[in-house]
Amino acid sequence: MATYEHPYPSPELSAAHPFVVHAHEPVDDNTMRDRALSFHALMDGRRSVRMFDDRPVPRELIETAICTASTAPSGAHMQPWTFVAISAPNVKQQIREAAEEEERTNYLDNRMNEEWQAALAPLGTDHHKEFLEVAPWLVVLFEQRFGETDDGSKKTHYYVKESVGIAAGMFVTALHQMGLATLPHTPSPMRFLQRVLDRPETERPFVLFPVGHPLPGVQVPDLARKPLDEVAVFL
Numbered sequence: 001m002a003t004y005e006h007p008y009p010s011p012e013l014s015a016a017h018p019f020v021v022h023a024h025e026p027v028d029d030n031t032m033r034d035r036a037l038s039f040h041a042l043m044d045g046r047r048s049v050r051m052f053d054d055r056p057v058p059r060e061l062i063e064t065a066i067c068t069a070s071t072a073p074s075g076a077h078m079q080p081w082t083f084v085a086i087s088a089p090n091v092k093q094q095i096r097e098a099a100e101e102e103e104r105t106n107y108l109d110n111r112m113n114e115e116w117q118a119a120l121a122p123l124g125t126d127h128h129k130e131f132l133e134v135a136p137w138l139v140v141l142f143e144q145r146f147g148e149t150d151d152g153s154k155k156t157h158y159y160v161k162e163s164v165g166i167a168a169g170m171f172v173t174a175l176h177q178m179g180l181a182t183l184p185h186t187p188s189p190m191r192f193l194q195r196v197l198d199r200p201e202t203e204r205p206f207v208l209f210p211v212g213h214p215l216p217g218v219q220v221p222d223l224a225r226k227p228l229d230e231v232a233v234f235l
């Protein structure tokens with residue numbers, strides 16, 4: 001077992017702030033390898049889908065996925081995120097209409113430059129966002145640019161985008177693990193979500209997730225993922 005010259009927490013630190021022993025079950029290498037390979041296989045089967053079934057999804061599942069996402073690490077443990085979960089048809093309709101209006105400008109009036117449009121060509125995305133009304137849930141993840149202290153003054157949040165990005169990834173992972181599908185959707189600019197969902201000025205929409213069961217037989221672009229040597233360097 002490694003020994004430390006400067007143990008954490010120091011006696012002064014643990015006198016000033018509460019600490020607990022982390023409950024961790026040791027796992028042998030073979031078990032870890034088995035777990036790692038099966039989790040990779042599970043996650044490698046995740047795909048973004050753009051056609052959802054209208055089959056309802058119990059609210060409890062959305063709540064649990066949000067709780068899982070909210071276990072994400074965050075700068076100074078500020079957890080600077082708000083998940084707004086929508087199943088109300090009239091709100092979904094408003095979001096679809098506003099998203100399609102922005103996307104029409106992006107796709108049809110060339111607000112996206114040629115390079116961007118060329119990158120999207122293999123995905124075949126366009127300004128039609130019917131899935132925003134068909135999916136049983138829309139979950140909009142907002143980043144909290146700053147928070148509020150008990151006396152109502154401004155509280156600084158640290159590494160907001162990094163923290164919210166990790167929470168977003170864990171949300172996608174939680175949904176896939178339970179058998180649901182999603183699509184990280186960014187109908188840019190997304191400011192309309194703040195207005196439609198009546199969120200405070202301190203928040204900014206980060207990503208919009210339609211959530212549900214994939215439409216049976218749904219097609220996805222035939223994409224390959226980069227091999228390990230293109231995404232990792234070991235020293």
Ligand SMILES: Cc1cc2nc3c(=O)[nH]c(=O)nc-3n(C[C@H](O)[C@H](O)[C@H](O)COP(=O)(O)O)c2cc1C
Pocket residue numbers: 046047048049050123125183184185186187207220223
């Ligand atoms: C931050 C982010 C924004 C995205 N925005 C959109 C979007 O607005 N519309 C869309 O159809 N797909 C969007 N995607 C989905 C990507 O196109 C998709 O993840 C990528 O093509 C890889 O496919 P896969 O998710 O099936 O592996 C977005 C993904 C991310 C991570």
